[in-house]
Amino acid sequence: MIARYSLTTRLTVFFTLASGLVLVGLGTLVAISIDRHFVELDRDALRDKIHLTREVIGKSTSPEDLKMRLDDVLHSHEGLFVSVFRDKDPLYATTGFQFPQDLIAQTQKARLGVASWQTNDREYRGMSESVSMPGASQAPLQIWVALDIAHHKHFMQGLIRVLVGYVALATLVAGILGWWAAKNGLAPLRTMRSRAMAITAQRLDDRMPTQEFPVEMADLATTLNEMLRRLKEEFDRLSEFSSDLAHELRTPINNLMTQTQVTLSQPRSCGEYQDILASNAEEYQRLARMVADMLFLAKADHGLILPSTEKIAVHDEAQALFDFYEALAEEKQVGLQLIGAAEITGDRLMLRRALSNLLSNAIRYTPPGEQVVVDIQGDVHGTTVDVVNTGPSIDAQMIPRLFDRFFRADKSRKQLDSDGAGLGLSITQAIVHAHRGRISVSSADGRTCFSMYFPSAQTIGKHFTTNA
Helix, strand or coil, X not given: CHHHCXXXXXXXXXXXXXXXXXXXXXXXXXXXHHHHXXXXXXXXXXXXXXXXHHHHHHHCCCHHHHHHHHHHHHHCCCCEEEEEEECCEEEEECCCCCCCHHHHHHHHHCCCCCEEEEECCEEEEEEEEEECCCCCCCCCEEEEEEEECHHHHHHXXXXXXXXXXXXXXXXXHHHHHHHHHHHHHCHHHHHHHHHHHHCCCCXXXXXXXXXXXXXXXXXXXXXXXXXXXXXXXXXXXXXXXXXXXXXXXXXXHHHHHHHHHHHHCCCCCHHHHHHHHHHHHHHHHHHHHHHHHHHHHHHHHXXXXXXXXXXXXXXXXXXXXXXXXXXXXXXXXXXXXXXXXXXXXXXXXXXXXXXXXXXXXXXXXXXXXXXXXXXXXXXXXEEEEEEEEECCCCCCCCHHHCCCCCCCCCHHXXXXXXXXXXXXXXXXXXXXXXXXXXXXXXXXXXXXXXXXXXXXXXXXXXXXXXXX
C-alpha cells in the first residue's frame, strides 16, 4: 500500500515516525529517571524519620511518655506517619492512619526495603526497622514510618502531561521539517524528471547537467546521459538503415516499373516479352535475396538462429569455396592461398556462408596479380580464421561501422559487377556471434584482414559455468 504514495510522503512518514519514537523514548527515560530520583529522596527522608523515631524512643521512659513525645514530633512533620510495635502489640500509631497488615506480616518474616501502597486514593511510601533497646530483656521494637507522596504523584502527572504535549508538538514539527527537507532534497529528481520529459526523438542530443545535481544523483544523471548517448547512436543507425533500405528497395522496384511500363507502351513480340520477363526475374531474385537476408538478421537480433552442433573441418570448407570461386579469381587474375587447418563445432552451412561473404569481398577488392590468403589457426581455446587481401586500405574512422547494414566504407569500392546490398558483413557478424565468437577487422598499409574467432566447446562450457 505504501508503494502507492510519493517518495516525499514516504520519507515524511518515516521521518515523523522515527522522530516520534525517539521523543517518546526520551520522554519515558526522563519520567523513569525522575520517578527513581523521588524514590531515592523518599528513602533518605524515611531513614531520617526512623533515626528521629529511634532517638525519641531512646529518650522515652514509658509507653505514655513515648506517645506524648511522638505526638509532639509528628505535630511539626506534616505527612509523616509512625507506628511502633512490640511483637504484634502496637505501642504507638498515628491517629487516623493504619499501615497495611500484609506489609507488617511480610516485615516480620523478612526485612523489606522501601514499600509503596495506596489507601483511599492516597499513595504512601514507607520503611520499617527493628530496634533493640539497650539493656532491655523484652522483644525488639518494630518501627514503621510512612510518607504521603501525593505531591510527588501530582508532579509526575503534570510532568507526563507536559512531556506528552511536547512529544506531540515536537513530532508534528519534526514531520513538517521532514516534509520540507524531503521536498527540497528531492528537487533534483523533479528537475531530472522534467528534463527527461522534454527529451523526444528529435531532441536526443539533450543531456542531464550532472554538475547541477548532488553527488548521490550525479551517478544517476551520468547513467541516464550514457543511456541517451546509446539511444542516439542506435536511433541514428536505425534512421540511416531505414533510409538505406528504402534506397536499396527503390532501385529494383523502379527497374521493374520502368521495364513494365516501356513493355506495355506498344505491342511486343513473344521473344521480347520473354527477355523482359527474364530481366524482371533477376530483379525479383535480388529482392528475394534482400528480404531473406533481412529476415536472417532480424532472427539473429532476437537470438532465433540456433546453429546445429557438428564437427566442421574449416580447411575442407575453405577449399570447397576456393573451388567455387576459382573461375572468378582467374578472371580477376587473383591468386588464392589456404594455410593451416582446424576444426570447430557449429553449423556447416552458416560457417560456409560467413566465409563465402569474406572471400567474395576479398576477391572483389584485390588488385590483379595479388593473392587472397585464408589462414586457419586452432588451439585448445578456439579457432581463428583470417581472410587477408591486399588493396586500398579502409579508412580507420569507417572500420567501426563496417558491420552496419547497408553500410559501405567507400562508395568508390562499390563495384558495378556486384549485386550485393551491403548486408554481407552484417550477416557474417551475426553468424559468428551465433557461434559465441567474435569478428574483427584491420586495414593498414594496403593490407586488409578480417578475423573470425570461434571458441571451442570446452571454452564455451567454462564460460557459462563461470557466469553461473
